[in-house]
Structures are given as C-alpha cells and as structure tokens.
Amino acid sequence: MSEGLEGVIAAQTILSEVDGQAGRLVIRGLSLDEIAGRLAFEDVAHLLFDGFFDDLPDDLRPALGAARAEVFAEVSALDGKLAGLSPIEIVRALTARLADGDDLATALRLLAAPAVFTPAAVRARHGLAPIAPDPGLGHAADILRMLGDQPSAQEAKALDTYLVTACDHGLNASTFAARVVASTRAGLTSAVLAGLGALKGPLHGGAPGPVIEMLDAIGEPGNARPWIEAALARGERLMGFGHRIYRVRDPRADAVKAALARLDAAAPIRPGRLALAEAVETAALAILRERKPDRPLETNLEFYTALLLEALGLPPEAFTCIFACGRTAGWIAHAREQLAGGRLIRPQSVYVGPRPIAA
Numbered sequence: 001m002s003e004g005l006e007g008v009i010a011a012q013t014i015l016s017e018v019d020g021q022a023g024r025l026v027i028r029g030l031s032l033d034e035i036a037g038r039l040a041f042e043d044v045a046h047l048l049f050d051g052f053f054d055d056l057p058d059d060l061r062p063a064l065g066a067a068r069a070e071v072f073a074e075v076s077a078l079d080g081k082l083a084g085l086s087p088i089e090i091v092r093a094l095t096a097r098l099a100d101g102d103d104l105a106t107a108l109r110l111l112a113a114p115a116v117f118t119p120a121a122v123r124a125r126h127g128l129a130p131i132a133p134d135p136g137l138g139h140a141a142d143i144l145r146m147l148g149d150q151p152s153a154q155e156a157k158a159l160d161t162y163l164v165t166a167c168d169h170g171l172n173a174s175t176f177a178a179r180v181v182a183s184t185r186a187g188l189t190s191a192v193l194a195g196l197g198a199l200k201g202p203l204h205g206g207a208p209g210p211v212i213e214m215l216d217a218i219g220e221p222g223n224a225r226p227w228i229e230a231a232l233a234r235g236e237r238l239m240g241f242g243h244r245i246y247r248v249r250d251p252r253a254d255a256v257k258a259a260l261a262r263l264d265a266a267a268p269i270r271p272g273r274l275a276l277a278e279a280v281e282t283a284a285l286a287i288l289r290e291r292k293p294d295r296p297l298e299t300n301l302e303f304y305t306a307l308l309l310e311a312l313g314l315p316p317e318a319f320t321c322i323f324a325c326g327r328t329a330g331w332i333a334h335a336r337e338q339l340a341g342g343r344l345i346r347p348q349s350v351y352v353g354p355r356p357i358a359a
C-alpha cells in the first residue's frame with residue numbers, strides 16, 4: 001500500500017507533465033515559460049481541449065463569452081441563504097445546477113461557471129447585485145469587471161497569466177477526483193463538481209487564503225522568524241510551502257511572482273507588501289530546511305498567488321474560486337481523456353477491522 005498513493009501511476013495523459021526533480025511543467029508539449037504571460041487563457045484552454053471535442057471552434061473566445069452569458073441565468077438562484085456560504089460553496093452549489101453532459105456545450109458552460117459565479121458570490125456577500133458578463137471581453141478581464149471595477153490592461157493580463165499558470169498540473173488531487181468520477185461515465189458536470197470539492201481543501205487549492213492571514217499576522221519582516229517558529233511548534237503547516245511532487249521550487253511560483261512584479265511596475269501594489277512576503281518566504285525556507293533537512297520543502301504556487309490575487313482586489317475567501325476558474329480547463333480535458341480511453345477507476349483497500357467470529 002502507498003500512503004496517499006504517493007508514487008502510484010494511475011493514468012496516462014497527453015495533457016501535462018510535472019517534473020518534480022527538475023522543477024518543470026509541460027502543458028501539451030509547451031513549457032510553462034512558453035505559455036504563462038504569452039498565451040491567453042482561452043488559447044490554453046483550446047490547447048487542452050484539442051482532440052477531445054470534434055466540434056471545437058478555432059477560437060474559443062466567442063463561444064466562452066456566450067457560455068458566460070448563458071450561465072449568468074443561474075445566478076438568480078443566489079438567494080440570501082446561499083449568500084451566507086463561502087464563495088467556493090456558492091460556486092459549487094450554482095455549478096451543481098448545470099445539467100450533466102459530455103459535449104462541448106457542457107464543457108463551455110462549466111468553464112464559464114466559476115468565472116461568472118465567483119464575482120456574483122463575492123458581491124452577494126456584500127449585499128450587491130450581480131453584474132452580467134460582457135461576452136465580448138477576454139475571460140480574465142470579464143471576471144475582474146464582474147467584480148465591479150473596470151480593470152486596467154495590466155490587471156487583466158496578470159489574472160490571465162495566473163489562470164494559464166493554474167490550468168493543469170498532472171494528476172493532482174482535484175484532477176484525480178475529476179477523473180475518478182469521469183471514469184464512472186457520470187458526466188462532465190459531476191466530474192467538475194468532484195474537482196471543486198477536492199480543490200476546496202487547505203492542503204490543495206484552499207491554501208492561498210491562509211497565506212494572507214499569515215502575512216497579516218506576521219505584520220512586519222522582523223516578526224517572520226519568531227512567528228513561523230511558533231506556528232511550527234504548534235504543529236501547524238506553513239501554507240504556500242511544500243509539494244507532493246516538487247522537490248525543488250515550484251516553477252508556477254516564479255511565473256506568478258513575475259506577473260506580480262509586472263503588475264507592481266505598472267501600478268505599485270500595497271507599500272511594503274512584497275518586501276514582507278519576501279522576508280516571510282526567506283525565513284520560512286530557512287526554518288523548513290533546518291527542521292526537515294531530508295525533505296525539501298520549497299515555495300509552491302499558492303504563496304505568490306495569494307499576493308497576486310490580493311493585489312487584484314480579490315478577497316482571500318474567493319482565492320480558491322479563482323484557482324477553479326483556471327483549473328476547470330484541466331479537469332474537463334482530463335475527464336474527456338479518461339472517458340476516451342480509461343477504465344473505471346476502482347482501487348482496492350486492505351481490511352484491518354475486526355473479523356466475524358468464526359462459527
């Protein structure tokens with residue numbers, strides 16, 4: 001038995017490769033460096049979907065814009081009771097209203113869903129009415145606009161870069177969950193809901209919100225070391241550090257950090273925030289090395305994601321939903337790949353409970 005299925009190969013994929021020793025991510029033959037900040041999210045979603053839908057249009061933008069407009073109808077179900085839940089719970093509930101199917105129309109609605117439901121959820125929690133999508137805009141720009149502000153070109157580009165960076169990542173927990181459900185032939189909506197459920201946890205896509213709590217609690221660079229040591233002494237994990245596969249720095253952390261630096265150069269973000277983050281990162285890495293010399297624990301995607309999304313004006317409780325906006329592209333492609341060639345995923349367990357008393 002492999003605890004946590006570590007090292008177990010459970011699928012063959014043409015979608016992405018995570019090289020944990022070299023710190024490299026390949027998406028359909030292209031390195032992360034070749035796509036992050038260079039290709040738009042719609043183009044990378046197209047790359048992931050290519051070959052999995054016979055009717056895939058050459059340009060996903062118009063179809064995805066139309067899908068955003070279509071799923072906006074579901075926002076009318078966001079009543080007072082639902083608005084009291086967290087944004088990821090709201091996105092999950094509204095996504096569950098979409099019909100199951102395996103076709104491109106279902107896929108586009110699912111890709112559009114978190115992009116439309118997240119801004120509506122954030123606004124509803126503040127008692128604000130939702131803003132309808134603008135199908136003519138790019139996906140990232142429209143997400144920011146639906147939150148209530150007219151984004152600058154640099155802000156839209158920064159979010160777009162993040163969505164691309166988060167779009168797919170081998171057989172991570174949420175993608176595996178999506179593939180398990182897809183393998184039962186339940187449909188894409190069910191597979192994406194499984195992905196959303198797995199992503200929500202703090203060990204996976206729920207990590208960036210707590211990164212902000214950590215930075216706020218630390219407050220200034222000089223407090224980093226004592227705060228981190230006290231947190232580890234309490235048995236806590238440092239959010240934004242460590243990874244099951246990477247034994248070196250997560251390349252996505254650098255892609256997101258570069259997007260953050262470009263954003264800061266265009267319009268300076270909160271004074272002192274980057275310096276605080278860098279001090280916390282340096283202290284965390286040094287302390288983790290001291291405490292776990294045999295287990296490399298490096299910065300992962302979530303640390304600088306938290307800073308980028310904060311700089312874009314998103315509340316920490318919505319960070320996981322924005323992760324879902326990117327990763328849904330990967331979940332859908334993996335679900336289609338699983339359907340095309342995979343068998344039912346059904347591993348075994350070893351029974352260690354009591355046995356019936358022999359007659």
Ligand code: ACO
Nearest residue numbers: 202203204205207237238239240241242243244300301302
């Ligand atoms: N802070 C402190 N200690 C850690 C951390 C951390 N962030 N990560 C791992 N460790 C320690 C563990 O406590 C464990 O110590 P032990 O052997 O004394 O019990 C050891 O390192 C190995 O940890 P595992 O749990 O075996 O590592 P695993 O591969 O299962 O976990 C995970 C990977 C879940 C990402 C882990 O590193 C973690 O909890 N990180 C913090 C949460 C986080 O940032 N999640 C986002 C991941 S990236 C993504 O999902 C997009």
